[in-house]
Amino acid sequence: MLQAQVETLSARLDEIEDEADATQASVVANTAAIAAPEVEDDGIEVGFSGAPEIEGEGGWSFKPFGRLNIDAGTVGLPDGLGLEEGFGSELRRARIGVEGDIPGGFGYKIEVDFAGGSGELTDALLTYKTGDVKLTVGQHNNFQSLEELTSSRWSSFIERAAFTDAFGFERRLGVSAEYKSGDVMVQTGVFSDNIEDLPGKTFSLDGRVVYSPEIGDAQLHLGGSLHLTDIESGGTVRYRQRPLVHFTSERLVNTGNMDAESEFGAGLEAAAIAGPFHIVGEGFWQSVNMPGAADDPGFFGGYVEVGYYLTGGDSRGYKGGKFDRTRPANPIDEGGPGAWQVNLRYDHLDLNDGSIVGGTQNGYMASLVWVPTDYTRVSASYGHLEYDNAAYALPGGSTSYSADVIGLRGQIDF
Template sequence: MAFSRMTGALAQGLIASSLLVSTSATAQETGRTMTSASPESEIAALRAQVAALEAQLATLSARLDGLQASQAEVPAPPVPPAAPAAPSAGAAAPQISFAGAPQVRQAGGWSFKPFGRLNIDAGLTDLPEALGRSDGFGSEMRRMRLGVEGEIPGGFGYKAEVDFTGGAAELTDAYVTYRDGGLTLTAGQHNNFQGMEELTSSRWSTFIERAAFTDAFGFERRLGLSAQYSTGDLLFQAGVFTDNVEDLPAKNWSMDARAVYAPKLGETQLHFGASVHRADLEAGSTVRYRQRPLVHFTSERPLATPNIAASRQFGGGVEAALLSGRWHANAEAFWQNVTVPGLAADPTFFGGFVEVGYYLTNGDSRGYRSGKWERTRPARGVDAGGPGAWQINLRYDYLDLVDAGITGGQQDGYLASLVWVPTTYTRLTVNYGHLEYSDAAFALPGGSRKWNADVLGIRGQVDF
């Protein structure tokens, strides 16, 4: 269209110029011939020139119309795409960091991180041949978990984790949190508060399985609502729970509480704690306490009570730990009382352990935070040309399931472990256990229920 306007103006200019030139020439010619021509002849000549100019104007106008029509048929050139708008000054791009797995954070308070772990176990169990029980080599995929966790603006957070071992997906953690200063509220499936050994992640334990009493007494994650408050060296935890989500619907419910005092004495971290647990069971419930010999890949349970009709469980525990440089030590004890309708005396079962550990590599130490053990980060990992972190541990593990006429056996376990942490997110654990049983669930041919077992367990682990 701009080109059409330009050509139209050019044509009009040419017509005007032609008219001026023609008029000037006529005037000059008229001036020269005025003296010899009559007025009538001059007027006729002017009229002829005007007619000729009108014809020229009509011809130019027709050409101009044709030029405009042909230009209208030419497609307009494509408009280049607009450049993407630059983000405004207030909308910061998400930040991505990497610590075992990618973590995405946004300035507004959102965050998202995937995580997971893989535990592969193998080893040997050696039971007395006369028992005729299944022993020898065993192996299993102990854990194969994937999950996500993060934060939500306003002080909220979330975590969800699924375990895929055993050919089925089983929900482990699934909860939301709200934090305000030292207060944390948690709703969903999560650990209740039954001691340091139970709350410490299996990723960072010194033995491939926890102390015998934690499994025997049925400690597990449950659906509930809890609160935690931390101030200085003090930590308080309490909650109300029902059963594990895999066992719902159910009418069982429990109350749990734990208190921790964790002062530092110079460079030494101290830890003292106590916990209490009460569970009311629905009518007709039974409980049974039993335990494997150290490793999970065997199905044999030398310790086992019969099914016990129960209306209530009441438990209490104490715990203590010390962390100083390469050294650590910890101990726990837990009493589990069962209310049995119709029984003259309610049985109380007991379990506990004492452990000491030492890092062979300079600069390495066990992690500790918020009342539980945490990750070991090698001072010189193999990825940096070092040996990784090497640790040795000794443990005495005791469990007594005999009381008030109920016989489930007793265990004296003497355990040793060697832990190698080549990098922050890899781990190899070798365990040996010598287990002495009395009143065991299995009897020798002569009727004796007192015998020994030896166990070797190896775990390879990677987590992120």
């Protein structure tokens, strides 16, 4: 009888153990389900290209971007001018913005620059693209010069060519259209003033044509632009320029204020990129319709530049009718040296014509650019600038002299 009871208890104990094992398995399964619930695909994708880029269903996208330029250097002027010189520095740009797409072929971009201590709107625009045509409404660049349209993030010198600043190229509020098919691009638009200058009555028409074929491994660029501005009654214009760097307030060439009814500008562009080598040149002619003047004055600016990458596999970027980002073949975060580039430039600006004596500036320049990674950049620029008919005279009365300038820049963008 005792043996029979032991066997019964043993069988019951086995049943209890089986039930316990089943209960434990159920608890584990339920816990796993709670810890890792099923995720439904809502169509949102997050990528990364310098900054997060969010893409949603139907064509929505959102991407923040920005840049920081910190400049320093020295300006050496002849003794006796009595102008500010020596060491200088500034926060050249501190921009942040957002851009993206909206379903239906629309896009947007908003950018604010805080370098001056308060927010200044640089870009504020909406776009619509259908086929080969893109329409843009808002504040954006009009279509003057390859040098002006190329972002400051990719410039080969610390500042752009002298004529772009002297002739007042800037973003303006307007409506424009761009057609691009194959190697041909046509841009045209109607513009008013920069948003910071509104309300205003300035009215301009701008157009640019670019032909950019690839021949073998070489990228070619040929372009031309026209610019016509109607200036409100009683208005004036003034053309002047700094010696290479922005952190000095001195302008050694200066036409002074000129009464003006309109401006007319015409530019030519040519460039080529072949492996590590690039060459680029531009010329721009600007004339002013002065009321009552026997002959309207005309002015000229232009430059020629050559550049070469010292590091293997690196080349200057190009996209959409302008220079673009250089991505080092061997960035330092992968154990490489980054991309190293040397550039030489001759930069000419002539603000003399007829009764207007604004001076001439001839710049002989060299730069060294280091791109450690895709989103960082360090550059050094040197300029020897020679002046005739300068805006300021030496104690003996001479207006012909030279200046030497060094500019350094550290940059990060995303």
